[in-house]
Amino acid sequence: MLPCPDKPPDFLAKSFVVGGLILQDQEMCCSAKERKVQMDNGFNAGRAIKVSSFNGTDIYRIDTDKFKTSSIHFFFQDNLTRETVTKNALLPAVMRRGSQKYATLKDISMELENLYGASFDCGVTKKGERHIIHFYTEFLSKRYVPDDTETFDAALDLLFSIIASPAFVNGRFSEEYLAQEKEKLKILIQGRVNDKMQYSVDRCLEEVCRDEPYSIFDYGFAEDLDAITADELTAHYRTMIETYPLQVYLAGSITDRETDRVIALLKGLPGRNVLTLRNGFVKKEGMEKRQVTETMNVTQGKLCLGYRTNTAADSADFPALMVFNSILGGGIHSKLFQNVREKASLAYYSYSRLEKFKGLMVVSSGIEIKNKDKTLEITEKQLEDIKNGIISDQEIEAAVKSIETGIKSLTDSQINIVDYYLSQTVSGTNDDFNDIIEKVRQVKKEDVVNTARRICLDTIYFLTAPENAEQQ
Amino acid sequence: MNIERIEYEKAGEVLYKYEHSSGLKAFVIPRKGYSKKYAAFATHYGSVDNEFIMPGEESPIHVPDGIAHFLEHKLFEQKDGSVMDKFSALGSSPNAYTSFNQTVYLFSCTDRFEENFDLLLNYVQNPYITEESVEKEKGIIGQEIMMYQDNPGWRVFFNLLGAFYKNHPVKIDIAGTIDSIARIDRDTLYKCYNTFYHPSNMMILAVGDVDPGVVFEKVEGAIAHKQPRPPVKRIYPDEPASVSRDYVEQQLAVSIPIFQMGYKDRSFGEKGIDLIMYETAVKLLYDILIGRSSELYEQLYSEGLLNSSFDTDVSVENGYSFSAMGGESPDPLKVRERFCKALEDVKRKGLDETAYNRLLKNMRGRFMRQFNSVERISHSFISVYFKGVSMFDYLQVYDKITFKYVNEILHEHFRQENLAMSVVKPV
Numbered sequence: 087m088l089p090c091p092d093k094p095p096d097f098l099a100k101s102f103v104v105g106g107l108i109l110q111d112q113e114m115c116c117s118a119k120e121r122k123v124q125m126d127n128g129f130n131a132g133r134a135i136k137v138s139s140f141n142g143t144d145i146y147r148i149d150t151d152k153f154k155t156s157s158i159h160f161f162f163q164d165n166l167t168r169e170t171v172t173k174n175a176l177l178p179a180v181m182r183r184g185s186q187k188y189a190t191l192k193d194i195s196m197e198l199e200n201l202y203g204a205s206f207d208c209g210v211t212k213k214g215e216r217h218i219i220h221f222y223t224e225f226l227s228k229r230y231v232p233d234d235t236e237t238f239d240a241a242l243d244l245l246f247s248i249i250a251s252p253a254f255v256n257g258r259f260s261e262e263y264l265a266q267e268k269e270k271l272k273i274l275i276q277g278r279v280n281d282k283m284q285y286s287v288d289r290c291l292e293e294v295c296r297d298e299p300y301s302i303f304d305y306g307f308a309e310d311l312d313a314i315t316a317d318e319l320t321a322h323y324r325t326m327i328e329t330y331p332l333q334v335y336l337a338g339s340i341t342d343r344e345t346d347r348v349i350a351l352l353k354g355l356p357g358r359n360v361l362t363l364r365n366g367f368v369k370k371e372g373m374e375k376r377q378v379t380e381t382m383n384v385t386q387g388k389l390c391l392g393y394r395t396n397t398a399a400d401s402a403d404f405p406a407l408m409v410f411n412s413i414l415g416g417g418i419h420s421k422l423f424q425n426v427r428e429k430a431s432l433a434y435y436s437y438s439r440l441e442k443f444k445g446l447m448v449v450s451s452g453i454e455i456k457n458k459d460k461t462l463e464i465t466e467k468q469l470e471d472i473k474n475g476i477i478s479d480q481e482i483e484a485a486v487k488s489i490e491t492g493i494k495s496l497t498d499s500q501i502n503i504v505d506y507y508l509s510q511t512v513s514g515t516n517d518d519f520n521d522i523i524e525k526v527r528q529v530k531k532e533d534v535v536n537t538a539r540r541i542c543l544d545t546i547y548f549l550t551a552p553e554n555a556e557q558q
Numbered sequence: 559m560n561i562e563r564i565e566y567e568k569a570g571e572v573l574y575k576y577e578h579s580s581g582l583k584a585f586v587i588p589r590k591g592y593s594k595k596y597a598a599f600a601t602h603y604g605s606v607d608n609e610f611i612m613p614g615e616e617s618p619i620h621v622p623d624g625i626a627h628f629l630e631h632k633l634f635e636q637k638d639g640s641v642m643d644k645f646s647a648l649g650s651s652p653n654a655y656t657s658f659n660q661t662v663y664l665f666s667c668t669d670r671f672e673e674n675f676d677l678l679l680n681y682v683q684n685p686y687i688t689e690e691s692v693e694k695e696k697g698i699i700g701q702e703i704m705m706y707q708d709n710p711g712w713r714v715f716f717n718l719l720g721a722f723y724k725n726h727p728v729k730i731d732i733a734g735t736i737d738s739i740a741r742i743d744r745d746t747l748y749k750c751y752n753t754f755y756h757p758s759n760m761m762i763l764a765v766g767d768v769d770p771g772v773v774f775e776k777v778e779g780a781i782a783h784k785q786p787r788p789p790v791k792r793i794y795p796d797e798p799a800s801v802s803r804d805y806v807e808q809q810l811a812v813s814i815p816i817f818q819m820g821y822k823d824r825s826f827g828e829k830g831i832d833l834i835m836y837e838t839a840v841k842l843l844y845d846i847l848i849g850r851s852s853e854l855y856e857q858l859y860s861e862g863l864l865n866s867s868f869d870t871d872v873s874v875e876n877g878y879s880f881s882a883m884g885g886e887s888p889d890p891l892k893v894r895e896r897f898c899k900a901l902e903d904v905k906r907k908g909l910d911e912t913a914y915n916r917l918l919k920n921m922r923g924r925f926m927r928q929f930n931s932v933e934r935i936s937h938s939f940i941s942v943y944f945k946g947v948s949m950f951d952y953l954q955v956y957d958k959i960t961f962k963y964v965n966e967i968l969h970e971h972f973r974q975e976n977l978a979m980s981v982v983k984p985v
Binding site: 150151152153154155190191192195196198199200201202203204224226230232262266269270273274276277278279280281282283382383384385386417418419427428431432433434435452453454480483484486487488490491494495497498499500 | 568570589590591592593594640642643645646647648649650651652666667668669694695696697698699700701702704705707708709710810811812813814816849850851852853855856859860862865866886888916917919920921922923924926927929930931932985
């Protein structure tokens, strides 16, 4: 059982288990995880209620008491561009070093420890062509704390001081923190190659979108780091605070008083005039398929196929695309698992995944290098079969049920609930968990076939060892 | 049917427990309001159990490395096809994993829990392994092994175990090697199965919004063996107290050196709460010495010697124990030097009691947070179960542990002669 479907990464990543029979597919989303509860969406997951909206700031509250923790999330959003991406990535890295009230990493850590092991983190992610800077804190809800600590207030103070009152020296970010974090960010960017599975999938989709902003890596460009000065980053901080649309989510056991405090704090931020966002969905058909080969000192080859789905997340066909993806490579019931792995024994993992905002799909398999052509052939045949309507009723049924289980399971994780609602706002949809399940259940075989016929292969990406590359 | 109900008021949790006539224990941890229902069927059999005496036999047998994990893959095959298809038809996700000490079969579902649970109880007790399917699986597991060979985090950790241990099988990769799995056949798989998959050596756990009575009734009805069997005789080689090597290095396609270093500790013969008391003490010591709020971490981070990939890990098992810390660093040897120096200072001056109290509080909170996730509950519960403890015993440990005890462990665990380091360097 490899990647744990639940975030905070401090858990399964560290426990040394092998094996799992199956490499779990992961959602391609997400950055990083006895009072009466609203049950109006059918789940004890709370519904995201917009409690306030002003100056490009939206505040949502998700009431649920099933978790032992509550959390506060700030999402600042920008359009993904070469000009701002590296500064957007550097900003939270420098900001997390300290605030006026908590001057050092050590001060922040001590406060978190005193709050019964609360978490704080920040970073960047992309959804389609939006670049999102995420700051969050998660902490034990008050009723699980053995004393009278107001955990919400304390965690909010910490988070807000980091966001609104950075540890400026002479009105700008500290040169020392800046230099250190530039170096660390450079290491992080260069470290992309360390995780071959993730790297190959990312690189494949970047190749598909080679002429579009989506191809920009979330953490920016190492070569752009040197030129960023403390003055520039400070100016960029003001740009973020004053012009980036901001969404705040309060999740867990939250009171009205606590909500009002958040609203009051945010109203105190400088006047805002926010920019307009896009998600970058593109339709593209009839292109020639390209081969991209990259070499590295690897044992296993990673074959990734990048496609345009030509179905937008807000289109009526999107549920059919979800079913299509599930049939093709969305789990153990899928054609890829059954044929590439179980029948041909070519791979331990072979799956497909959607990037719903940009309209992309990737198929990824870890294989022996010499089996590239064979794997490619079997993979393409699976997609062709779906286009030709070779889908059994059991396949559709298993796919629909698997999606249903997946969506219901999201409601058991606070970070996944928040991410679900955030994603809805990015794709411009307004589906609750039940709405989407209902739509998926209505999908017919011909809808799947029609959706499949719009899908176009763009790039065949292969990560391989040097000596094999020469034979290609 | 005798069902025990244990309430942990402080944690707001309840544990239901039932013991089958075979000696198998089953547990339910309810999660009101959760969509996911989860169950695991686990055996006390992992990658370290490569030499043992089969029940009724006199002489030990030695089996190929990676066989426990191989068997895990093969159990999904049934007479009428793969049991995965049946789970798929129910819309649930089956999975399994093998660690050093246990093999765990599990599923997660949101509907039709009882049918899923029946399937789990049934297939784990009914292997159907053919020579042909064994050969086919070698291709799949071969790719799994190769995937881990390209994983620097995995390599650096197993290289550290290789530095710690001269003989103990914990140093062997859980999945084995391409060569060792080539030697696996149907007959040996059945020998392992018959030795370790007796219910006396197993446990069952369900987590979710499920009815404990129903779960236990199903267990009672489904477990085929009704009589207990004495424990399996496991044979482990003699292992010297000191490390095998103090430094190992490997080159891989990475952008920056990745390291793991830590202390080999003694073999604990005993089971029970003492094991997790010791583990908690070592964890607290790491938090105090080089945790996020320590002077040392702040310095190493500022100097660029560590970044936020840094993490620590402590394993205290019946037959072996060690601790490890690691992450990315441009100069791992410098980190080692600085850690050792800081350690000497602390040993001389004594621990900071304020930090100890704060970090114990931190640990309590972190423990509570695990209960947010059914997967984490299951993983935590099972990973300590075969050591003879319940995860809820940590609550007792946090109440009983003392500053004095942790000070003693500082001197016992962190011994210079037991320190080893593993580094993966860029090609």
